[in-house]
Amino acid sequence: MSGASPVTVLPTGTANLASVHAALRRLGAEPRAPAAPAEVRDAERLVLPGVGTFAAAMERLAERGWAEPLRARLAAGRPTLAVCLGLQLLAEGSEESPGVAGLAVVPGTATRFDADLPVPHLGWNRIEPEPECRLLEGAHVYFAHSFRLTTAPPGWRAAWCDYGGRFVAALERGALLACQFHPELSSAAGLALLDRWLRAAGGASC
Amino acid sequence: MLTVRIIPCLDVRDGRVVKGVRFQGLRDAGDPVERAAEYERQGADELTLLDVSATPEGRSAALDTVRGVRARLALPLTVGGGVRSEADAAALLEAGADKVGVNTAAVEDPALLARLARRFGAQCTVLALDAAARPEGGWEVVVLSGRKRTGRDAVAWAREAVARGAGEILLTSWDRDGSRAGYDLDLLRAVAAVVRVPLVASGGADGPAHMVEAVRAGAGAVLAASIFHTGETTVADVKRELRRCGLEVRT
Numbered sequence: 396m397s398g399a400s401p402v403t404v405l406p407t408g409t410a411n412l413a414s415v416h417a418a419l420r421r422l423g424a425e426p427r428a429p430a431a432p433a434e435v436r437d438a439e440r441l442v443l444p445g446v447g448t449f450a451a452a453m454e455r456l457a458e459r460g461w462a463e464p465l466r467a468r469l470a471a472g473r474p475t476l477a478v479c480l481g482l483q484l485l486a487e488g489s490e491e492s493p494g495v496a497g498l499a500v501v502p503g504t505a506t507r508f509d510a511d512l513p514v515p516h517l518g519w520n521r522i523e524p525e526p527e528c529r530l531l532e533g534a535h536v537y538f539a540h541s542f543r544l545t546t547a548p549p550g551w552r553a554a555w556c557d558y559g560g561r562f563v564a565a566l567e568r569g570a571l572l573a574c575q576f577h578p579e580l581s582s583a584a585g586l587a588l589l590d591r592w593l594r595a596a597g598g599a600s601c
Numbered sequence: 602m603l604t605v606r607i608i609p610c611l612d613v614r615d616g617r618v619v620k621g622v623r624f625q626g627l628r629d630a631g632d633p634v635e636r637a638a639e640y641e642r643q644g645a646d647e648l649t650l651l652d653v654s655a656t657p658e659g660r661s662a663a664l665d666t667v668r669g670v671r672a673r674l675a676l677p678l679t680v681g682g683g684v685r686s687e688a689d690a691a692a693l694l695e696a697g698a699d700k701v702g703v704n705t706a707a708v709e710d711p712a713l714l715a716r717l718a719r720r721f722g723a724q725c726t727v728l729a730l731d732a733a734a735r736p737e738g739g740w741e742v743v744v745l746s747g748r749k750r751t752g753r754d755a756v757a758w759a760r761e762a763v764a765r766g767a768g769e770i771l772l773t774s775w776d777r778d779g780s781r782a783g784y785d786l787d788l789l790r791a792v793a794a795v796v797r798v799p800l801v802a803s804g805g806a807d808g809p810a811h812m813v814e815a816v817r818a819g820a821g822a823v824l825a826a827s828i829f830h831t832g833e834t835t836v837a838d839v840k841r842e843l844r845r846c847g848l849e850v851r852t
Contacts (some may be wrong), residue, residue, distance in 0.1 A: 396679075411695065414675075414699060448722065518604065580699060
């Protein structure tokens with residue numbers, strides 16, 4: 396394993412960061428929390444994990460002074476990985492928390508799955524990346540969510556998944572990667588994707 | 602389309618995997634970290650770890666076990682057994698669980714489910730429901746590792762738990778646990794008819810054919826312990842059989 400390359404992981408909520416940390420460590424990266432808000436903007440690599448509700452996560456980003464530096468780094472295209480709720484936070488808002496503004500880096504609002512399907516959408520489903528995708532590949536990956544985006548923003552390449560209709564499974568643009576699924580819980584396919592992101596982000600991997 | 606999840610279950614006491622029949626007569630079945638890594642290699646879709654220790658020392662050992670398993674596992678991990686409060690759940694999530702199962706504490710304090718769902722999300726909140734058949738028909742909820750029958754109707758409790766915030770039900774037939782007589786299909790059908798959340802079938806699997814039956818009865822995931830621990834059935838065997846029967850599995 397080459398020297399551990401640091402990856403800043405934003406502690407966005409109360410639930411588990413342990414899976415994200417464990418997966419990064421296995422790939423030779425060293426997760427750490429940001430020491431100061433400026434690091435959220437400037438860190439070489441940043442992970443925005445998503446746990447809990449949309450409102451709680453946005454509140455925490457605001458309260459810690461992370462929202463603005465996060466917008467700035469995304470606008471600048473600095474290597475960033477958003478996971479699960481992390482993807483939804485990039486949007487303008489979510490049906491989960493009406494009236495709460497998201498980071499609005501991409502247009503659109505996350506909506507809840509139709510009620511005639513079991514919700515949460517929980518388990519392994521297949522993603523199909525658009526041919527232009529560089530990081531995303533077709534695979535079964537693990538999802539655990541009730542809200543999702545149904546349109547891809549212009550300027551991003553998308554991978555799609557079907558659950559009672561097509562929804563955005565992931566978005567990529569350069570070294571920006573946002574996954575509605577959990578790569579850190581998606582076994583070999585997920586670790587391979589994380590590894591490709593780390594390499595695209597200029598981080599040494601195994 | 603969601604694939605059927607195959608979930609090996611590790612019953613853990615004092616840092617070791619154990620397995621009994623009807624939750625009793627526990628035998629050693631190996632090191633949890635080694636077992637977990639082996640099941641991921643076999644193609645498991647998820648793991649469940651149930652802490653069956655009965656002492657505070659056992660409980661803190663279970664946290665270490667969760668940490669050890671998480672360091673090696675890139676799969677979802679549900680942990681249950683002895684979870685009494687949000688603080689217990691938070692400790693498990695911090696150690697590396699992705700979902701937390703609650704059983705006895707939720708029966709005693711059903712509002713716990715809502716508090717867990719609000720704080721950690723419904724996708725994180727699993728109702729572990731142990732159900733025993735009643736002589737007169739139907740099923741009742743049993744708690745304290747099967748030692749106490751509550752008189753509460755299991756199907757009605759499943760419905761209430763989901764309304765309160767449970768995002769998944771791990772449904773164990775107490776009568777079938779460790780029996781190898783097959784899952785209780787009537788119980789699965791009865792619960793599947795009243796809830797919309799994913800249902801994990803547990804208790805009684807003797808092989809892939811039982812798992813096919815459980816899926817057809819409404820389960821989105823099938824859990825087993827003994828048959829995987831002894832090595833007589835692998836996760837790959839189960840997936841082969843499910844695929845042969847036209848069910849979709851992760852490849």
